[in-house]
Structure formats: C-alpha cells, structure tokens
Amino acid sequence: MNYRMTGRLLSYVLLLEAALLLLPTLTAIIMKESIRPFVYTFAILIAAALPFLIIKPRNTRIFAKEGFVSVALSWILLSLFGALPFVFSGAIPNYIDAFFETVSGFTTTGATIMPDLDIAPRSILMWRAFTHWIGGMGVLVFVMALIPSDGGRNIHLLRAEVPGPTKSKLVPKLRYTSVILYTIYFVLTLIELIALLIAGLPFYDALITSFSTAGTGGFGVENTSIAAYRNPAVEWIVSIFMLLFGVNFNLFFFILLGKFREIFKNSELRVYLILTALSTAIITVNTASLFSSVSDALRTALFTVTSTVSTTGFVIADYGTWPALSKAIIIFLMVMGASAGSTAGGMKVSRLMILFKNMLRELKHMLRPNSINRIKLNGETLEEETVRSASNYLTMYVSLFILSFVLISVDNMSIETNLTAVLSCISNVGPVMGTITPFGNLSDYSAFSKIVLSLDMLFGRLEFLPMFILFSPATYRKK
Amino acid sequence: MKIIIVGGGTVGTAITSQLAAENHNVTVIDTELSGITELSNICDVIGILGNGADVSVLKKADAQRADLIIAVTPSDEINILCCAAARKLGAKHTIARVRNPEYTELMNLMRQDMNLSMTVNPELDAAQALYRMLRYPSAAKVETFYRGRVELVEFTLPAESPICNKALSELRPTLKSRFLVCGVLRDDVMYIPSGDFVLKAGDVISMTAPDDDLTRLFKAIGIFKQPIRDVLILGGGRVTYYLETLLARSKIGSTVIEKNKELCYTLTEDFDCTVVCDDGTKQETLLEAGVEKADALLSLFDNDEQNVIMSIYAKTCRVPKIISLIKELSYVDFYKEMGLESIISPKSITASNILRFVRAMTQDASSEIESLHKIMGGKAEALAFIVKDDIAGITDLPLKELRPKSGILIACIIHKNKVIIPAGDDCIQKGDTVLIVTAGETINSIKDIVS
Incomplete structure (x- = not known):
C-alpha cells in the first residue's frame, strides 16, 4: 500500500469538499442565516487535509489496490466531515443521524431521517441537495478534472468510482474524460433549472430540485417532496429529466460528436426505455381507478416509474397504498436501476442483461455441450471477465441484502418496511413502503440500523468492490 | 496531438509511455486484450482491441482525425497496410516499422505512393549504432551528429586516467583538444557540470568533440583502445x-x-x-x-x-570490447553493475527516432530538429536543431550573455560547416546547427532553451 499517495488523494478530496461548502455558505448569507456551521466545517476540513499535503509521497505510483481503497475511504471521509454542518447548525443534533443523512446525500439515495424540513435552515437543505449533485457523478472524477494527472495510473480511481459493468474513457486523456463528463452533467442540470423556472418554481426550489434530479438523489425542500408544488408541468419536467439522467453519459457525448449510430446500437438504452414504458403502462392501468382522470394516472405512474428506475426517489403519490402488482413492479425497478455510466444506482440495466443472457447461454450449453456462445452487449462481444464480474456483483448484492435485512430486523419493524429499506438503500433510491410511507422518513430506526443502512448505501453506490476491499485485511498485508 | 499507435509490443510500449508522458492524446490498437489493459493501466491512453489494418477498427480509433499513425506490429505487411489505410482515411502522417531486409528496396520505391512520412527499422538502427561503437571502441556509446562531423561519446572514467580528480576548467590546457563535457552521471544522478566540477573515477561522462579530434582525446584521457x-x-x-x-x-x-x-x-x-x-x-x-x-x-x-x-x-x-543486445530495458542498471558497459537496445533507438519525428511536428518554423538521442541511460536528451530564422534573445548573442534554463547546455555549434565547441564569446547565428543537451526539460524548439 502506498499510504502517502492514498493520503494525498484523500486530502485533495477534503479540500474539494471545503470548496464545495461555499455554495451553502452563500445561501446562508443570502437567506440571512448563520454561516457558522459551514465556516467551522471549512476550518476542520482544511486542518485535516494539511498533513498529507505537506508530506511528499516517496513515489506517486498507485495500483488497483490503492485506487479502490482511496475511493472507498474518500466517500466515507466525505460523509464523516459532510455531516458536521448538520450537527453544528442543530438541524440534526445527533451525529449518527447526521452521518446517515450525509451518506444518503453523497450516495444520491435520498432517504432521510429529518422529520420536518420546514423548520430546517434553508442553507442546510441546500447543502443536503448539493451533496447529491457532487455524489452523482463522483467525487474523484471531479478531482481528476481539476488536478493534472501524473502518469496514467489514476485510471484505477475512475474504474472504482464510475458505476457499470464495463468502464472506459471517452478520450485518451483521463482528465479530459472527467471534464467532458462534468460538462455534460452541468449543462443538463442547467437546462432543467431553466425549465423548472419557466414552469413557475421559485429559484431556490428549482435549484435544489435540479441538483437532486441530476444526481438522481431525491432530497427536496418540502416534506411532501414534489407533490407539494401541485404543478403538473413541474412533474412532467422532473419525470423527463429523471429519465435522462438515467441514460449512459457516453451517449450524450456521442450525440455531441454526431455519432448517432452508437445510440441506435445501444441495446441497454433500448431495454431501459422499453421497460420504463411498459412499467408505466401497466401501473397506469392498474391504478386507474384511484385517479380522477387518465392523464393524472398516467402522469403519476410515469413520475413514479422514472423516479424509481433512475433511483431518484422523488414522490408525488403514496404508492405504498397501490395494488400489489404496481408495488411489485416498483420493487423490481428499484433493484434494477438505470443505465451504466449514468448517475443512477441499482444493479444497472446492462448488468441484468448480461446476467440474463448468461443464463440463456448456460441453458443452451446444457442442451448442446459443445456449442460455443459469446455474449453480446450494445453490438459488441463481451469479455468473459465482464460476464464473470457481473455474476460476482449479483452474489455480493444478494449477500449484502440478506445480511442487512437480518441485521435491521432487530428493530422489529414490518417485513415490507425492512425489505424496501434495505433494497432502497443498496440501490440508492430512497423511499420505503410499508409502515413508513414513501413520503415518510427513517428516523424510527435505531442508531445501529442507521449505521447498517448507511454502509448499505456506500456499498451500493461504489458497487461493493471498493468497500469490500477496504474492509478486507488482505489489503493491508505486505505480501 | 492525436496519435494512434498500432501494436503494443516492446517498441509500441516504449513509444506509448513516452508520448503519453509528453501529454499527447494516444490511442493504442492491439489484437491482444492483455497488452492493452496493461498499457492503459500504466499510461494515460485509451486502448482499442482489433487489427490495425481493419478499417472499422481504424475508424473506431478516429483515424480520420489523427495527426499521426505509428504502426509497429510484428508484421511488416500489416504495418504497411495499416498506414496506407489510415492515410486514405485522412490521417496526416504515418510511420511504419518495416524490418525485413527484402522490403528495403520496396520501401524506397513505394514511399511516395504510400504517402509514408517515415519508416523505422529497429534492427537497422541497432546495426548502425553497433557499427559506430565498433569504430570508436574506446567509448561505451557513440552518437553522431551533423553527418558524422560531431560525435557525442559516453564512457566510464577509469581510475588511472590523468583527468581524474581535476576540475573541468583545468582540462582543456592538459588535453590540448577541442571538447565539451555535456553531462556526468554519478551515483545514478545526472549533472550538467560547470567549470569547477571535479571529475572522479567511475563517473559516466558524456562528451562532444569533433570527429577529427576524437582519437587524440581518447589517448589523452587514457581510455584509448586499439581499433x-x-x-x-x-x-x-x-x-x-x-x-x-x-x-x-x-x-x-x-x-x-x-x-x-x-x-x-x-x-x-x-x-x-x-x-x-x-x-x-x-x-x-x-x-x-x-x-x-x-x-x-x-x-x-x-x-x-x-x-x-x-x-x-x-x-x-x-x-577488449563487448557489446550486448538487450531488449527489456528495466534491468539495464543491474546489467551495468554486473560489468556490461556497452548495451544496445533496438527498441529504444527506434523510440527516440519516432520521438524526434513527433517533436519535429509540434515545433514552430524558426527551427527544425535534425536529430534526437537519448543519452546517459535515458536520463538526458541530445538534440540537434537547425536554426532557420533569427530569434530575439538567442541568435547573435554571445553565449555568456545567453541565460539558458537550468539543466540545458549548448554542446556544439556548427557554423558554415565549421565545428565550434562553444566558449563564452561564440554566438548562435541563423543557419547554424546547434547541439543541445538537456536533462529533464522537454524541448520542442530552440526557443525552449531560454525561459
């Protein structure tokens, strides 16, 4: 392990977090609220980052191991320090609650423990939503866009942080890849902000909703999420952007380059859109009797489907009371998530496609043992390595799910609540069903369960491997 | 610059890491996945799996907009084909490695038709380097500049040499020849020495001298070996x-x-x-x-x-003279410790030839790179520039008033076919060829020597 280099990377991340505090500080100044929580946190972050900035690493060489550990640690540190403003401001007095809230923010989950948002300082809500925006695209991706890369080894960081079964750079230079991704991200967010302003939202609400949608997070300003605005136009706009942020960002880059063939070739996009349309159609029919008009039913169904599949977690209707078929579809979408290379969580459409195709291949292999079959995705043959890692991902998902499900059951909540809470956290969706409504919050869980769920969110966002490697003793052995 | 390298073998790897380090946008094409993964793990490059002569693969690598394609697969035929295809697609320059002696004539015949910017042949380059070493057995390594008129020689200073423990400023009267010490490698650290630098036994010394003075110089230093x-x-x-x-x-x-x-x-x-x-x-x-x-x-x-x-x-x-051919350069330091003084590596010679071409593409019109050599085990570079224009702050200025960046040395000036080993009163003029030695700093143009 190259501890000094890992430390240095973490210091960069902390410095970045310090810089990001400027936005909520500015909000506090405008809203005439106390800026103290942010100033204190700023000072603590700078102090924490200093030691490793002063110590020069002996060599800057990092390998896959350092990449995974740096990514996992930086997400944990971000959340540990990012929780401080909540505590200092008194919005969330308990540190563990604040940690849960921050993890939920950075991992773009959007599950909250804050019972009443109306009494919280506006600047704190801004910070909460802003963590979504940063966490959506990835923190180290941002750091890489800023610092000049020394050598090519930083690719290990990108691999550990960007979700999806296959990871590649868009352009040869890692730094430009990061810049391109963040530019697309920024521009899309800006377009949504303008659209929401036109639809009539106040600037503050529009900004927070845009951050939340872009990161596919789900934190809002109102206790009743987007439903509070009672504005169909806003609901349509947010639905469309949730769908867009669930699309692989590489495809936006291809559109910019005019390579439209790549879009049509992309089978993941096709399946993602088809499944979204199909789910919306079924839920619309299934819940039609609950709404006064078909257009209301359709809009609500589309919003709920895009919100769940993109793992955002905005809510405009209490779908906990919907028929079982609709709820089952919502749970399936929760587990699946959206496309690889987007800001969404979940297993990812492409990974499910690989697993499904692999299953078909195994069946075919049983019938004709000598037949050779390769799995294709997006028109290209996949390496067996990728197929294997998708199966491995499934194993890790199921293991973590079962373990967490059992662990949080000690709080004696209903099975449905526990089930959806764990799935919602691993997939970074947010809302739960059962005794707690999708509008509700998780403050009823014990501190122990909150820590378990926080870890679930981190494991899910980083797709398990970095976190497992961080907690594996073998990582720190010399041999 | 946008550069595509076809073939991730030994030469491909050497060029890729060098060019990526010099901040070019590099794409590597190879038929083996393992090679690509390894390269993209250690260098900031993008890898594409496939045959470099396959047009769809070239298009995927965006060969249409590439500034340079370097084809260094093991097969000459694929290299030639790949360059021709890339050129047709719209790549600006192409370099192919052609090794088979039977194709030498073909390349002379076809270079125009194929629009090849350059062909490289590691084995031929290595043979030429070997030949130079055989002609000057006293030096461990010899590089020639300006059509053989100036030599840059590298040798280890033996303990019995009369120049041991002497400062550089005392040397010229004792040796009675024209020369300039460009670099000293001591304990794996490269020094660009000044006049008061004292030489010690075991130092690896890099020195420029006119071709005619070399034999006399070797005799005076005490390292002369019989032809x-x-x-x-x-x-x-x-x-x-x-x-x-x-x-x-x-x-x-x-x-x-x-x-x-x-x-x-x-x-x-x-x-x-x-x-x-x-x-x-x-x-x-x-x-x-x-x-x-x-x-x-x-x-x-x-x-x-x-x-x-x-x-x-x-x-x-x-x-008396032993030269070994080494392909894998990672262990060269270790071999030198074991007593192998003269080591030759075809891939590093070819890599520096290609590098010269790339540097020449990025430079401005005021000067042109004539040759580039890696010296002192890759720790320094020797570049020969042709000064094509008057440059304020460099030309017509006595060298004692020129303030080059640290780690840069003007090793030789060729003025109107006359070799000048520069002293403080000499100056660089338009039309001269200037030999520059640099440790660390990347130089693309003669302008880069001053800050």
Missing part, C-alpha cells in the same frame, strides 16, 4: 545481417556463429564473412572461433539472458 580489426558475432539474425552490410564497406573482419542453417546460408551468400553453423552459447564453439583473440564480441541473440551470460563470459576471456 577493431576482428569481431566475433554471436547470433545471425536481422541485426547481424544489417551490420554485415555496413562492415562489408569497412576493414573490420567478422566471424558469425549462428545455429540456424537457413540464416547461415543467407549470410554466406550475401557477404564474405566467416559463418559458423553452431550453438554460440557453447564454450567449445567460442574457443574454436577464437574468442580469446577477438578484438570485440557482439552478443546479438534473441534472448536477453543469453546475451548477458555470454557477455560476462567474454569479459572473463578479456575481450
């Missing part, structure tokens, strides 16, 4: 073939030991050297071929380990 008349070559591959074409024009006689009968036949058919068809690693064969009396031994097997072992053996036989 080579008879050389024993182990291995009869392509390097040997190209070397023989050069040796045929000189007075140096050679004996080649090669196991493969076909190769032996080709060599005897084309050259009048002695060819022994036997295993060159066997002591009996070497003794029979007269290793103990040979002036020089070249170990040119395909296998690094064999070359190292045979060179060490030749050292125990007290062969």
Whole structure:
C-alpha cells in the first residue's frame, strides 16, 4: 500500500469538499442565516487535509489496490466531515443521524431521517441537495478534472468510482474524460433549472430540485417532496429529466460528436426505455381507478416509474397504498436501476442483461455441450471477465441484502418496511413502503440500523468492490 | 496531438509511455486484450482491441482525425497496410516499422505512393549504432551528429586516467583538444557540470568533440583502445545481417556463429564473412572461433539472458570490447553493475527516432530538429536543431550573455560547416546547427532553451 499517495488523494478530496461548502455558505448569507456551521466545517476540513499535503509521497505510483481503497475511504471521509454542518447548525443534533443523512446525500439515495424540513435552515437543505449533485457523478472524477494527472495510473480511481459493468474513457486523456463528463452533467442540470423556472418554481426550489434530479438523489425542500408544488408541468419536467439522467453519459457525448449510430446500437438504452414504458403502462392501468382522470394516472405512474428506475426517489403519490402488482413492479425497478455510466444506482440495466443472457447461454450449453456462445452487449462481444464480474456483483448484492435485512430486523419493524429499506438503500433510491410511507422518513430506526443502512448505501453506490476491499485485511498485508 | 499507435509490443510500449508522458492524446490498437489493459493501466491512453489494418477498427480509433499513425506490429505487411489505410482515411502522417531486409528496396520505391512520412527499422538502427561503437571502441556509446562531423561519446572514467580528480576548467590546457563535457552521471544522478566540477573515477561522462579530434582525446584521457580489426558475432539474425552490410564497406573482419542453417546460408551468400553453423552459447564453439583473440564480441541473440551470460563470459576471456543486445530495458542498471558497459537496445533507438519525428511536428518554423538521442541511460536528451530564422534573445548573442534554463547546455555549434565547441564569446547565428543537451526539460524548439 502506498499510504502517502492514498493520503494525498484523500486530502485533495477534503479540500474539494471545503470548496464545495461555499455554495451553502452563500445561501446562508443570502437567506440571512448563520454561516457558522459551514465556516467551522471549512476550518476542520482544511486542518485535516494539511498533513498529507505537506508530506511528499516517496513515489506517486498507485495500483488497483490503492485506487479502490482511496475511493472507498474518500466517500466515507466525505460523509464523516459532510455531516458536521448538520450537527453544528442543530438541524440534526445527533451525529449518527447526521452521518446517515450525509451518506444518503453523497450516495444520491435520498432517504432521510429529518422529520420536518420546514423548520430546517434553508442553507442546510441546500447543502443536503448539493451533496447529491457532487455524489452523482463522483467525487474523484471531479478531482481528476481539476488536478493534472501524473502518469496514467489514476485510471484505477475512475474504474472504482464510475458505476457499470464495463468502464472506459471517452478520450485518451483521463482528465479530459472527467471534464467532458462534468460538462455534460452541468449543462443538463442547467437546462432543467431553466425549465423548472419557466414552469413557475421559485429559484431556490428549482435549484435544489435540479441538483437532486441530476444526481438522481431525491432530497427536496418540502416534506411532501414534489407533490407539494401541485404543478403538473413541474412533474412532467422532473419525470423527463429523471429519465435522462438515467441514460449512459457516453451517449450524450456521442450525440455531441454526431455519432448517432452508437445510440441506435445501444441495446441497454433500448431495454431501459422499453421497460420504463411498459412499467408505466401497466401501473397506469392498474391504478386507474384511484385517479380522477387518465392523464393524472398516467402522469403519476410515469413520475413514479422514472423516479424509481433512475433511483431518484422523488414522490408525488403514496404508492405504498397501490395494488400489489404496481408495488411489485416498483420493487423490481428499484433493484434494477438505470443505465451504466449514468448517475443512477441499482444493479444497472446492462448488468441484468448480461446476467440474463448468461443464463440463456448456460441453458443452451446444457442442451448442446459443445456449442460455443459469446455474449453480446450494445453490438459488441463481451469479455468473459465482464460476464464473470457481473455474476460476482449479483452474489455480493444478494449477500449484502440478506445480511442487512437480518441485521435491521432487530428493530422489529414490518417485513415490507425492512425489505424496501434495505433494497432502497443498496440501490440508492430512497423511499420505503410499508409502515413508513414513501413520503415518510427513517428516523424510527435505531442508531445501529442507521449505521447498517448507511454502509448499505456506500456499498451500493461504489458497487461493493471498493468497500469490500477496504474492509478486507488482505489489503493491508505486505505480501 | 492525436496519435494512434498500432501494436503494443516492446517498441509500441516504449513509444506509448513516452508520448503519453509528453501529454499527447494516444490511442493504442492491439489484437491482444492483455497488452492493452496493461498499457492503459500504466499510461494515460485509451486502448482499442482489433487489427490495425481493419478499417472499422481504424475508424473506431478516429483515424480520420489523427495527426499521426505509428504502426509497429510484428508484421511488416500489416504495418504497411495499416498506414496506407489510415492515410486514405485522412490521417496526416504515418510511420511504419518495416524490418525485413527484402522490403528495403520496396520501401524506397513505394514511399511516395504510400504517402509514408517515415519508416523505422529497429534492427537497422541497432546495426548502425553497433557499427559506430565498433569504430570508436574506446567509448561505451557513440552518437553522431551533423553527418558524422560531431560525435557525442559516453564512457566510464577509469581510475588511472590523468583527468581524474581535476576540475573541468583545468582540462582543456592538459588535453590540448577541442571538447565539451555535456553531462556526468554519478551515483545514478545526472549533472550538467560547470567549470569547477571535479571529475572522479567511475563517473559516466558524456562528451562532444569533433570527429577529427576524437582519437587524440581518447589517448589523452587514457581510455584509448586499439581499433577493431576482428569481431566475433554471436547470433545471425536481422541485426547481424544489417551490420554485415555496413562492415562489408569497412576493414573490420567478422566471424558469425549462428545455429540456424537457413540464416547461415543467407549470410554466406550475401557477404564474405566467416559463418559458423553452431550453438554460440557453447564454450567449445567460442574457443574454436577464437574468442580469446577477438578484438570485440557482439552478443546479438534473441534472448536477453543469453546475451548477458555470454557477455560476462567474454569479459572473463578479456575481450577488449563487448557489446550486448538487450531488449527489456528495466534491468539495464543491474546489467551495468554486473560489468556490461556497452548495451544496445533496438527498441529504444527506434523510440527516440519516432520521438524526434513527433517533436519535429509540434515545433514552430524558426527551427527544425535534425536529430534526437537519448543519452546517459535515458536520463538526458541530445538534440540537434537547425536554426532557420533569427530569434530575439538567442541568435547573435554571445553565449555568456545567453541565460539558458537550468539543466540545458549548448554542446556544439556548427557554423558554415565549421565545428565550434562553444566558449563564452561564440554566438548562435541563423543557419547554424546547434547541439543541445538537456536533462529533464522537454524541448520542442530552440526557443525552449531560454525561459
């Protein structure tokens, strides 16, 4: 392990977090609220980052191991320090609650423990939503866009942080890849902000909703999420952007380059859109009797489907009371998530496609043992390595799910609540069903369960491997 | 610049890491996934799996907009084909590696039609370097500049030399020749020395001198070795073939030991050297071929380990000049510690040739890179520039008033065909060729020498 280099990377991340505090500080100044929580946190972050900035690493060489550990640690540190403003401001007095809230923010989950948002300082809500925006695209991706890369080894960081079964750079230079991704991200967010302003939202609400949608997070300003605005136009706009942020960002880059063939070739996009349309159609029919008009039913169904599949977690209707078929579809979408290379969580459409195709291949292999079959995705043959890692991902998902499900059951909540809470956290969706409504919050869980769920969110966002490697003793052995 | 490298073998890897480090946008195409993954793990490049002569693969690498394509796959045919295709797609420049001696004439014939910017041939480059070393056995390494008029030599200073423990400023009166010490490598640290630098035994010294003064200089330093008349070559591959074409024009006689009968036949058919068809690693064969009396031994097997072992053996036989061919450069320092002084690596020579071409593409019009060599085990570069225009702050300024960046040295000026080893009153003029030695700093143009 190259501890000094890992430390240095973490210091960069902390410095970045310090810089990001400027936005909520500015909000506090405008809203005439106390800026103290942010100033204190700023000072603590700078102090924490200093030691490793002063110590020069002996060599800057990092390998896959350092990449995974740096990514996992930086997400944990971000959340540990990012929780401080909540505590200092008194919005969330308990540190563990604040940690849960921050993890939920950075991992773009959007599950909250804050019972009443109306009494919280506006600047704190801004910070909460802003963590979504940063966490959506990835923190180290941002750091890489800023610092000049020394050598090519930083690719290990990108691999550990960007979700999806296959990871590649868009352009040869890692730094430009990061810049391109963040530019697309920024521009899309800006377009949504303008659209929401036109639809009539106040600037503050529009900004927070845009951050939340872009990161596919789900934190809002109102206790009743987007439903509070009672504005169909806003609901349509947010639905469309949730769908867009669930699309692989590489495809936006291809559109910019005019390579439209790549879009049509992309089978993941096709399946993602088809499944979204199909789910919306079924839920619309299934819940039609609950709404006064078909257009209301359709809009609500589309919003709920895009919100769940993109793992955002905005809510405009209490779908906990919907028929079982609709709820089952919502749970399936929760587990699946959206496309690889987007800001969404979940297993990812492409990974499910690989697993499904692999299953078909195994069946075919049983019938004709000598037949050779390769799995294709997006028109290209996949390496067996990728197929294997998708199966491995499934194993890790199921293991973590079962373990967490059992662990949080000690709080004696209903099975449905526990089930959806764990799935919602691993997939970074947010809302739960059962005794707690999708509008509700998780403050009823014990501190122990909150820590378990926080870890679930981190494991899910980083797709398990970095976190497992961080907690594996073998990582720190010399041999 | 946008550069596509086809083939991630040894030469491909060397060029890729060098060009990526110089901040170019590099895409690597290879048919083996493992090679690509490894390269993209250590360098900031993007890898594409496929055959470089496949148009769809080239299009995927965006060859239409590439500034340069470098084809260095093991197959000459694929390299030529790939360059032709890329050129047709719209790539600006192409470089192909063509190694087969049978294609030399073809390339001369076709270069125009194929629009190739350059062909590289590592084995031919290596043979030329070997030939230079044989002509100046006193130096471990020799680079020639300005059509052989100026030499840049590298040697280790022996303890018995009269220049040991002397400051550089005292040397010129004692040695009575024109020269300039460009760099000293001591304990793996490279120094660009000033006048009060004191030389010690064991230093690796890099020195420029006019061709005519070199023999006198070597004698004065005490490292002169008798000219080579008879050389024993182990291995009869392509390097040997190209070397023989050069040796045929000189007075140096050679004996080649090669196991493969076909190769032996080709060599005897084309050259009048002695060819022994036997295993060159066997002591009996070497003794029979007269290793103990040979002036020089070249170990040119395909296998690094064999070359190292045979060179060490030749050292125990007290062969005055031993040169070993090494492909994998990671362990060169270790080999030098074991006593191998002269090491030659075809891939690094080719890599620096390609690098020169790339640098020349990025430079401005005021100067042109004539040649580029990596010296001191890659720790420094020697570049020859042709100054094409008057540049304020550089030309027509006495050198004592020129303030170059640290780590940069003006090693030689060729003014109107006259070799000037520069002193404080000399100046660079338009039309001159200037030899610059630099440690660390990347130089693309003569303008880069001042800040």
